[in-house]
Amino acid sequence: MRFALIHNPRSRRNRRDGRTFARQARRLLGDAFLVPSSHDQMSAMVADLARRDVHVIAINGGDGTVSDVMTAIAHAYRPDALPELAIFPSGNTNLIAQDLGFSRRGIDALLQLYRQGETLPRTRRRPLQVTWPNAGSAPRLGMxxxxxxxxxxxxxxxxxxxxxxxxxxxxxxxxxxxxxxxxxxxxxxxxxxxxxxxxxxxxxxxxxxxxxxxxxxxxxxxxxxxxxxxxxxxxxxxxxxxxxxxxxxxxxxxxxxxxxxxxxxxxxxxxxxxxxxxxxxxxxxxxxxxxxxDGERFSPGGDGRIVLSEGPEFGFIHD
The missing domain is CATH 2.60.200 (Tumour Suppressor Smad4)
Structure with missing residues (x-):
């Protein structure tokens, strides 16, 4: 199955064994193994995946990383062509992976997705969307x-x-x-x-x-x-x-x-x-x-108003 993987080396569990995983993943995926060094670079990488019409994105990180990637996807992809997500639990918190992701992590999860991705179960779910109606900030997705x-x-x-x-x-x-x-x-x-x-x-x-x-x-x-x-x-x-x-x-x-x-x-x-x-x-x-x-603090803006609603529907691949 053709897919890209976004790896966060700063996630808590990846700080322990992320270098070993990165070597193995790069050998397997080549330029589809992505390691952004900033939010801006990650957004640019996701925009490039949208241009290349990549339909499956794996995320190796915690809840904050998943939230960042979903938000970038919502900005870069057409609402009717969102990619499926595969979440490996490698962060400080892994609430999202426990509900919608893989129980395995690291190379075990990657090989499972690589070899069995077409037949693994799928669950469709709408994340939570936060918008700032009077602050001009872009919407953010999370769980x-x-x-x-x-x-x-x-x-x-x-x-x-x-x-x-x-x-x-x-x-x-x-x-x-x-x-x-x-x-x-x-x-x-x-x-x-x-x-x-x-x-x-x-x-x-x-x-x-x-x-x-x-x-x-x-x-x-x-x-x-x-x-x-x-x-x-x-x-x-x-x-x-x-x-x-x-x-x-x-x-x-x-x-x-x-x-x-x-x-x-x-x-x-x-x-x-x-x-x-x-x-x-x-x-x-x-x-x-x-x-x-998802573990990250935000300001509600000058008037203190935010809107919580259902976001766009994603497909989640899990084991």
């Missing part, structure tokens, strides 16, 4: 977005003193545990519980307002370790953007957290006014603080 307390926790998890001692997945977990632990201390507790002002305008005309302790949204249909902090009437995980908003000073927070970490949403949680979850094709968020897409 997992977070605002308010989630963005604050990611900022701490990305600090050198945390990442130095733990892989990113563990660092985020340690950070979140530390954040909940800080609720025991009065000064830190009020900072976290107060949250940030957030308004959510849903496509049905309804609005969720007030301060938010935590906001999450995703186009994925499963997360690591069975965690699933979303629910919907009817409970089917189908199309649309899943979201969860936890209001400021949420009651029964520890009990709710334990339930959602196990992928459960008991009836009392669904009816609690401090917790709102659903699925929408489009929503407008207004919040002055930064937000996160």
């Amino acid at each position: 997992f977005q977070g605002s308010t307390g989630y963005a604050r926790a990611i900022a701490i998890a990305h600090s050198p003193h945390v990442l130095r001692y733990a892989p990113h997945n563990l660092a985020v977990g340690v950070t979140l545990i530390g954040a909940f632990g800080s609720l025991l201390w009065k000064r830190q507790r009020e900072t976290w519980l107060r949250g940030d002002a957030l308004t959510i305008e849903l496509e049905d005309g309804s609005t969720i307002g007030g301060n938010s302790f935590l906001f999450l949204s995703t186009a994925l249909q499963k997360l690591n370790l069975g965690i699933w902090p979303f629910w919907n009437t009817g409970a089917a995980r189908s199309d649309g953007v899943h979201f969860l908003n936890v209001a400021d000073h949420p009651r029964r927070l520890i009990r709710a957290t334990l339930a959602l970490l196990r992928g459960r949403a008991p009836e009392w949680l669904r009816e609690a006014p401090d917790y709102a979850s659903g699925r929408a094709g489009r929503m407008i968020l207004t919040c002055a603080s930064d937000f996160v897409i």
Whole structure:
């Protein structure tokens, strides 16, 4: 099968064995093995793949790399001719690969795609699209977005003193545990519980307002370790953007957290006014603080407004 591979040597797992993989992949793929040194170069490479009509792109990196490549593809390819994607889990976080990618990585994943690519399963999915309606920024595609307390926790998890001692997945977990632990201390507790002002305008005309302790949204249909902090009437995980908003000073927070970490949403949680979850094709968020897409921080712009919606449909090759 003819395909190109975009390799991120700076991804956490690739820093360990990326040179060996690069030698093997270059021998196998030749000039279809691409190692961009910057976002601009990666965008130029994807634009060249579009001109060459390459219909399958493999990505060897983490969630941030996948988000970068999908965004570049949406800008370079025609909407009706998007390439299929094959994702190898080699980054700090690999939420996307766990849902839509390969379980293997490195040369094992590459050889599997090279030899069996035509017959491997395909799943079609629309990523989450973020647009800045009044800032003039280009839309960005991704799979997992977070605002308010989630963005604050990611900022701490990305600090050198945390990442130095733990892989990113563990660092985020340690950070979140530390954040909940800080609720025991009065000064830190009020900072976290107060949250940030957030308004959510849903496509049905309804609005969720007030301060938010935590906001999450995703186009994925499963997360690591069975965690699933979303629910919907009817409970089917189908199309649309899943979201969860936890209001400021949420009651029964520890009990709710334990339930959602196990992928459960008991009836009392669904009816609690401090917790709102659903699925929408489009929503407008207004919040002055930064937000996160697949591990990367972004500013909402001067007016604090971003639009979360379904992006273009991609095909994902997986094992």
